Amino acid sequence: MYQPELETLSRERLRGLQEERLRAVVAYVYERVPFYRRLLDEAGVDPKGVRTLEDLPRLPFTRKDHLRENYPFGLFAVPREEVARIHASSGTTGKPTVVGYTKKDLQIFAEVVARSLAAAGAKPGMMLHNAYGYGLFTGGLGLHAGAEALGMTVVPVSGGMTERQLMLIQDFRPEVISCTPSYAQTLAEEFRKRGVSPEELSLEYAVLGAEPWTEAIRKQVDEGLGVRSTNIYGLSEIIGPGVANECVEERQGSHIWEDHFLPEVVDPDTGEPLPEGKVGVLVFTTLTKEAMPLLRYWTGDLTFLTYEACSCxxxxxxxxxxxxxxDDMLIIRGVNVYPTQVEAVLLGIPEVEPYYQIVVRREGTLDEAELKVEVSEAFFQEIGKKALSDEVIEADHRLHALREKVAHKIKDTIGVSMRVTLLAPGEAPRSEGGKLRRVLDLRK
Ligand code: ADP
Ligand code: K
Ligand code: ZN
Incomplete structure (x- = not known):
């Protein structure tokens, strides 16, 4: 363990610490963040009345929309000069969700990731091949700082360029790899194709997250790379990856670092707290963050909690x-995508209409997204075709150029490649009273 005294605190002492920190954070945001002062006032909550965990359900939820409404820095509780780093994740529309960290927040981020890596089997002196994306995403830099804190040798490979990843894994001989589970599958598959057996690989542990995965995928990765893989969970709004991680001993659920992130599971319809073991929405209150603390943040993720003692x-x-x-958030190759973001891009292109459908498939180990979108009536008239098909589009440079333009704008603004299919006016599915299926996820 990275911080054994904190990771094994008795439940009673943990609760005491949480309550002390809860009181402090509620007072802190009420004092410093006008948004929270209004939210609590409107909910009729006196910050001084929040004393114990029993008072938690009286606090209003914070939602993704609140972040959007306060874009970019409106939820920061410290002057901008005290913010040491900014990260961002996909927002529901054209603008990303922005998060900030003070120096102390970054230190805590590194500590929880170090705990996560240690839980996953990593030890000081081991090498981490970090294939999470660097940049505005929290994954790359988050794992990086945590591995350094633990005392590992970090190789900041970032995502993509699979050929180079395979070479570096063979030449540098890392013990640990971090990436999305689907990318771990890709790497396993590519090694297999090249006749490199798992026994020849130095890898022992894989820390996988940023998208949902299953025991079937775990088996493939473990066998394909010769590792024991564990789940890392997190979200930018709360800190990034490292909010929770499975222990490599049990691999039965991910330990949430509860001295920093207070979890609840609530009913998705009523918001009422649910008992242990019941599936509902995961909600977090940050207990120690300075730059952007959040009260009862509605993650939108569905899961359950267990307080059963763990053998680790x-x-x-x-x-x-x-x-x-x-909600309708999709995760495509680890990247969060909202249909409303796609819609915002389409609204900015006069030759198409915001009538569209996103189809996601898994081809081999990779997610493939297709965007079907209607061309505008005016554009359709102008090109004078009766119908649109792949052949018609290939043969007409205007259609060809439009398809490229849509694909580029999507890639540039959302960060995910989508294959674009142009439809004639009226061909995209329309709502027939019921809910429109904007997304067809064929991966499940
Ligand atoms: P990250 O880079 O850690 O994925 P984001 O803020 O971009 O952070 O995305 C967070 C969302 O990604 C979560 O709310 C959840 O839906 C999904 N996610 C992250 N980790 C996991 C995981 N281990 N299993 C399933 N979903 C995950
Ligand atoms: K994600
Ligand atoms: Zn455990």
Whole structure:
């Protein structure tokens, strides 16, 4: 363990610490963040009345929309000069969800990731091949700093360029790899194709997250790479990856680092707290963050909690796998995508209409997204075709160029490649009273 004294605190002492920190954070945001002062006032909550965990359900939820409404820095509780780093994740529309960290927040981020890596089997002196994306995403830099804190040798490979990844894994001989589960499958598959057996690989542990995965995928990765893989969970709004991690001993649920992130599971419809073991929405209150603390943040992720003692000795509660979402967020190769973001891009292109459908498939180990979108009536008239098909589009440079333009704008603004299919006016599915299926997820 990275911080054994904190990771094995008795439940009673953990609760005491949580309550002390809860009182402090409620007073802190009420004092410093006008949004929270209004939210609490409107909910009729006197911050001084929040004393114990029993008072938690009286606090209003914070939602993704609140982040959007306060874009970019409106939820920061410290002057911008005290923010040491900014990260961002996909927002529901054109603008990303922005998060900030003070120096102390970054230190805590590194500590929880170090705990996560240690839980996953990593030890000081081991080498980490970090294939999470660097940049505005929290994954790359988050794992990086945590591995350094633990005392590992970090190789900041970032995502993509699979050929180079295969070479570096063979030449540098890392013991640990971090990436999305689907990318771990890709790497395993590519090694197999090249006749490199798992026994020849130096890898022992894989830390996989950023998208949902199953025991079937775990088996493939473990066998294909010769590792024991564990789940890492997190979200930018709360800190990034490392909110929770499975212990390599049990691999039965991910320990949530509860001295920093206070979890609840609530009913998705009523918001009422649910008992241990029941599936509902995971909600977090940050207990120690300075730059952007959040009260009862509605993650949209569906799972359950268990307080059963774990053989690894850690006392922190475990969460199950993510079983779904309460909203229409898609995760394509680890990147969050909202249909409304796609819509915002389409609204900015005069030759198409915001009538569209996103079809996601898994081809081999990789997610493939297809965007079907209607061309505008005016554009369709102008090109003078009766119908649109792949052949017609290939043969007409205007259609060809439009398809490229849509694909580029999607890639540039959302960060995910989608194959674009142009439809004639009226061909995209329309709502027939019921809910429109904007998304067809064929991966399940
Ligand atoms: P990250 O880079 O850690 O994925 P984001 O803020 O971009 O952070 O995305 C967070 C969302 O990604 C979560 O709310 C959840 O839906 C999904 N996610 C992250 N880790 C996991 C995981 N281990 N299993 C399932 N879903 C995950
Ligand atoms: K994600
Ligand atoms: Zn455990």
């Amino acid at each position: 000795g850690r006392t922190h509660v475990r969460m199950g796998p993510i079983l779904g979402r309460t």
